[in-house]
Amino acid sequence: MKPVLLAAFAALLPGVTLAAPIREEGAARRGLAVYHQVCSVCHSLSHVEIGDLAGLGLSDRQLRDLAADIQVAGPPGPDGTPTTRAANLSDRLLSHFPDEASARAANNGALPPDLSEIARTRQGGAHRIFTLLTGYTDPPKGVSVPDGQFYNAATHTHLIAMPPPLADGAVTYDDGTNPTLAQEAHDAAAFLAWSADPHRSARHWLGGVTIAFLAVLAGLVFALKRRVWSRV
Amino acid sequence: MPASAASSNLSNDGDPMSGDTTCETCVKRRDLLSTGVGAMALAGAAAAAVPVIDSLAPNPDDVAVTTLDIDLHDLAPGTQRVVAWAGKPILVVHRTPQQLAILQSPALFDRLRDPQSKVLQQGAYAANWHRSIDPAFLVVVGICTHLGCVPRFDPQTDGNGWLCPCHNSHFDLSGRVLKGSPAPYNLPVPPYAVVKPGTLRLGENPAGSSFSLADIVQI
Amino acid sequence: MTPATRLDLDPDQAPEPATGSWLERRLPVGRALRREYRDYPLPRNLNALWFFGAFAVVTLAAMIVTGICLALHYTPTEAGAFDSVEAIIRRVPSGWILRSVHMAGASCFFAVLYVHIFRGLYYGSYKAPREVLWLSGFVALLMVMATAFFGYVLPWGQMSYWGAVVVGNAVAAIPLIGHPLAGMLLGGDAPGAATPMRFFVLHMLCGGLICAVLFIHIAALHVTGSNNPAGIEPRSPADTLPMHPFYTTKDGVGLCLFLAVLLGLAFLAPALLTEADNYLPANPLLTPPDITPEWYFTPFYALLRSVPSRLGGLLLAGAALAVVAAVPWLDRAPTRSARFRPLARPAWFAMAASFLLLGLAGSHEATGFWLWLGRLAGLYWFLHFLVLLPLIARIERPLPLPTSLA
Numbered sequence: 123m124k125p126v127l128l129a130a131f132a133a134l135l136p137g138v139t140l141a142a143p144i145r146e147e148g149a150a151r152r153g154l155a156v157y158h159q160v161c162s163v164c165h166s167l168s169h170v171e172i173g174d175l176a177g178l179g180l181s182d183r184q185l186r187d188l189a190a191d192i193q194v195a196g197p198p199g200p201d202g203t204p205t206t207r208a209a210n211l212s213d214r215l216l217s218h219f220p221d222e223a224s225a226r227a228a229n230n231g232a233l234p235p236d237l238s239e240i241a242r243t244r245q246g247g248a249h250r251i252f253t254l255l256t257g258y259t260d261p262p263k264g265v266s267v268p269d270g271q272f273y274n275a276a277t278h279t280h281l282i283a284m285p286p287p288l289a290d291g292a293v294t295y296d297d298g299t300n301p302t303l304a305q306e307a308h309d310a311a312a313f314l315a316w317s318a319d320p321h322r323s324a325r326h327w328l329g330g331v332t333i334a335f336l337a338v339l340a341g342l343v344f345a346l347k348r349r350v351w352s353r354v
Numbered sequence: 355m356p357a358s359a360a361s362s363n364l365s366n367d368g369d370p371m372s373g374d375t376t377c378e379t380c381v382k383r384r385d386l387l388s389t390g391v392g393a394m395a396l397a398g399a400a401a402a403a404v405p406v407i408d409s410l411a412p413n414p415d416d417v418a419v420t421t422l423d424i425d426l427h428d429l430a431p432g433t434q435r436v437v438a439w440a441g442k443p444i445l446v447v448h449r450t451p452q453q454l455a456i457l458q459s460p461a462l463f464d465r466l467r468d469p470q471s472k473v474l475q476q477g478a479y480a481a482n483w484h485r486s487i488d489p490a491f492l493v494v495v496g497i498c499t500h501l502g503c504v505p506r507f508d509p510q511t512d513g514n515g516w517l518c519p520c521h522n523s524h525f526d527l528s529g530r531v532l533k534g535s536p537a538p539y540n541l542p543v544p545p546y547a548v549v550k551p552g553t554l555r556l557g558e559n560p561a562g563s564s565f566s567l568a569d570i571v572q573i
Numbered sequence: 574m575t576p577a578t579r580l581d582l583d584p585d586q587a588p589e590p591a592t593g594s595w596l597e598r599r600l601p602v603g604r605a606l607r608r609e610y611r612d613y614p615l616p617r618n619l620n621a622l623w624f625f626g627a628f629a630v631v632t633l634a635a636m637i638v639t640g641i642c643l644a645l646h647y648t649p650t651e652a653g654a655f656d657s658v659e660a661i662i663r664r665v666p667s668g669w670i671l672r673s674v675h676m677a678g679a680s681c682f683f684a685v686l687y688v689h690i691f692r693g694l695y696y697g698s699y700k701a702p703r704e705v706l707w708l709s710g711f712v713a714l715l716m717v718m719a720t721a722f723f724g725y726v727l728p729w730g731q732m733s734y735w736g737a738v739v740v741g742n743a744v745a746a747i748p749l750i751g752h753p754l755a756g757m758l759l760g761g762d763a764p765g766a767a768t769p770m771r772f773f774v775l776h777m778l779c780g781g782l783i784c785a786v787l788f789i790h791i792a793a794l795h796v797t798g799s800n801n802p803a804g805i806e807p808r809s810p811a812d813t814l815p816m817h818p819f820y821t822t823k824d825g826v827g828l829c830l831f832l833a834v835l836l837g838l839a840f841l842a843p844a845l846l847t848e849a850d851n852y853l854p855a856n857p858l859l860t861p862p863d864i865t866p867e868w869y870f871t872p873f874y875a876l877l878r879s880v881p882s883r884l885g886g887l888l889l890a891g892a893a894l895a896v897v898a899a900v901p902w903l904d905r906a907p908t909r910s911a912r913f914r915p916l917a918r919p920a921w922f923a924m925a926a927s928f929l930l931l932g933l934a935g936s937h938e939a940t941g942f943w944l945w946l947g948r949l950a951g952l953y954w955f956l957h958f959l960v961l962l963p964l965i966a967r968i969e970r971p972l973p974l975p976t977s978l979a
Contacts, residue, residue: 169659238659239852318852320662321669328670329840333833335398340829342391347822349387354617354814391825405667409642 146312148297151178153313156293156306157215158188161237164229164284166217169238170317173211177320178313185211230270232283241311241318248315250276255307258286421557423549426491434507436496439556440567443496443504444544445529446554447515453527454489456513466530468540475499475572476543477565485528485543493546493554494529499572500537516541542570609795614813615820616801618978622696623799624827625689631828632682632835633783639675640724640780643668647727649773651766654729655854677839679721680846681831683869686714691928694900695921697909698800704901706793711898713786716779721869723776729769730851731861737764737772739864746883763857804910805974812978863938871935872928875947878939889951896958903958906966913972916965920957927953 172189189209196207219225226233241247257276267273274282288306295301422439429435429448437444463469471481479487486492496504498518505516515527524532529541545565547558559565597603646665648657661668699707726733745755760767807813850861866874876893877886911918927950934947
């Protein structure tokens with residue numbers, strides 16, 4: 123039994139060094155700009171509160187500036203009319219469409235999915251998001267694309283209802299990075315990977331630390347056990 | 355398997371953690387290894403308790419305290435209005451001239467615990483006999499300084515203004531606590547300013563003064 | 574073996590002198606704990622497979638602590654459940670740690686229990702006088718299964734929802750009472766507004782019941798004492814060792830390694846044990862493309878769908894568990910440990926393999942090869958318990974048993 127346990131234990135260790143998918147803080151922060159300037163027009167990130175973005179390394183000032191730039195539904199006005207107000211840190215990144223029907227109506231009948239967990243729930247994760255965002259091409263000869271659909275090599279049917287969202291220069295980065303299509307797609311994918319697994323690096327750190335601690339403790343207890351049992 | 359015998363075969367030689375059965379002085383000594391294991395296990399348990407305790411922390415109230423404007427035009431003299439601000443009941447009273455006269459009477463002063471509002475339960479602009487900016491309008495936080503119930507508005511001719519339903523604390527029409535009440539302090543006055551005649555703004559101070567809910571001794 | 578002498582309340586035993594601290598003289602709990610946990614005599618030849626009972630206790634404790642913290646942040650409503658779990662992952666302080674441990678803990682709990690049970694089957698730990706010990710453990714397994722199912726539904730993701738649909742329909746297949754029972758369980762014809770609250774209450778309730786059953790299980794263990802790899806009762810004091818420091822240190826080593834596996838799964842490989850689809854909110858209009866239960870239910874899931882009848886599948890899955898409960902009466906051989914049973918030993922390996930194959934079959938689509946593999950493995954499972962075990966007990970000639978454990 124002991125070798126089996128040890129083998130299981132050893133098998134877990136490489137998990138620490140598993141190839142990291144598209145993921146780094148700078149890219150994810152730029153990806154927030156892509157989301158904010160482009161994706162958020164149609165897509166919600168409904169489980170993420172603005173304050174949660176502190177996990178990307180944004181300062182309180184940056185968070186409040188971002189919040190001030192986002193309008194959310196406010197309390198009804200004195201005559202009962204709907205109003206909007208600037209968001210605060212506990213507001214979520216909800217859809218701009220009031221309901222599903224209006225979201226579909228504005229998007230040729232397709233419903234833009236919520237992006238909170240999309241890097242986890244779609245097979246291929248962040249890499250697939252990248253290939254999808256960069257997969258728009260002209261259809262090959264002889265392939266007809268129906269109205270309201272676009273040709274995208276990355277989907278199974280090669281068709282997608284989302285018009286090409288990104289292009290060179292479609293986003294303004296405040297860190298001076300050149301906003302090429304590939305850069306934007308990479309950053310958007312990194313941001314969505316963060317959204318689907320916001321504690322990834324802390325999780326790995328904690329996993330490494332706890333296993334190292336338990337390994338040392340196991341060694342010490344084993345020495346103690348050897349000594350205790352040496353008498354029988 | 356006699357239970358009494360089971361442990362006797364090995365427990366007659368002192369510290370069972372010690373491998374050395376001949377050393378007499380070792381009997382009470384905890385050696386380095388077992389102490390180290392014990393300390394590490396304890397440290398591990400303590401570390402495991404951290405996320406548990408962490409998760410029980412109160413929610414940070416990250417909703418920025420906003421301002422709230424109150425229109426006083428339709429507040430009839432002698433009446434109170436209750437508004438919610440910063441998650442607290444705020445009592446706004448329009449006092450009649452008769453009531454204001456009573457509030458200045460020395461007879462009332464003698465019955466008050468803190469007639470001059472010396473305890474920091476209000477900003478400097480409300481540390482006066484009427485505990486307000488405009489004498490006619492009083493703004494207080496409707497939380498009894500005893501155990502937190504909301505006092506009931508019950509204006510009397512002798513200057514009494516509120517009666518706390520929980521333990522009978524009396525407050526006058528300036529929110530000052532009467533002697534003999536269990537409540538130790540006057541009702542707090544929240545930060546507010548007069549933005550234009552007839553409109554108060556909660557959460558903002560008059561120009562030149564600074565005061566916030568956090569400054570209040572007891573709320 | 575005179576178990577009764579260990580009980581304080583035994584009238585034949587002279588009252589122990591009222592010594593010790595003020596409290597001890599009034600409530601001799603310290604003495605009882607010392608006797609039952611420190612000086613408690615254990616066979617000296619226990620191997621690493623005897624770790625797993627301790628692992629289960631530790632896992633249960635971790636599940637209860639993390640579970641209580643999670644419950645404080647969970648909203649048991651149709652509209653709020655998914656959101657509250659997202660909030661736990663994203664912004665409850667350390668919420669993601671607690672949930673990771675709770676999820677990995679559920680899987681590890683089953684892994685530990687399965688090893689614990691198969692160890693018992695190998696070494697004949699169910700045989701007289703340990704039948705009640707065995708049955709109490711069986712009840713604990715059922716409670717753990719129920720708790721795991723109720724808990725799995727709580728996040729109200731796609732897998733949660735459709736898992737509840739499938740189980741609701743399976744329950745509804747019970748004749749006469751099935752439909753009303755499923756209705757009462759789900760609070761409607763299908764999982765809906767009432768379900769999260771019911772499952773939340775049942776999850777917590779069953780969690781508490783596991784503790785109660787575990788208490789009985791350990792009490793029963795301390796009456797009969799532990800079995801051991803040789804399967805013979807300790808005959809002399811030399812055959813046993815006090816729990817402390819011998820088994821506290823030995824179990825301690827195992828526990829460190831076990832916790833490393835549990836926390837490694839929780840923090841380094843959480844995707845291994847979760848279905849990504851459960852991070853999509855429940856959608857009653859869309860069944861996810863491949864819905865498979867968690868790995869620990871797959872052997873029973875394979876049986877559930879191995880026959881083209883809802884009731885038949887349910888009965889098979891139930892019977893597969895029932896034969897395990899009945900094993901003390903199916904296997905009447907006097908020799909406990911398979912070490913000394915030349916026929917029962919290979920039969921155990923074949924039975925364990927059939928369980929693994931059932932699990933494998935249950936995690937694949939029920940067509941062609943996997944369907945038939947599941948059927949054959951299931952058939953062997955029943956063959957082992959209902960035919961082979963009674964038969965082997967009659968014809969087997971056990972090897973000579975050792976006379977002592979030393």
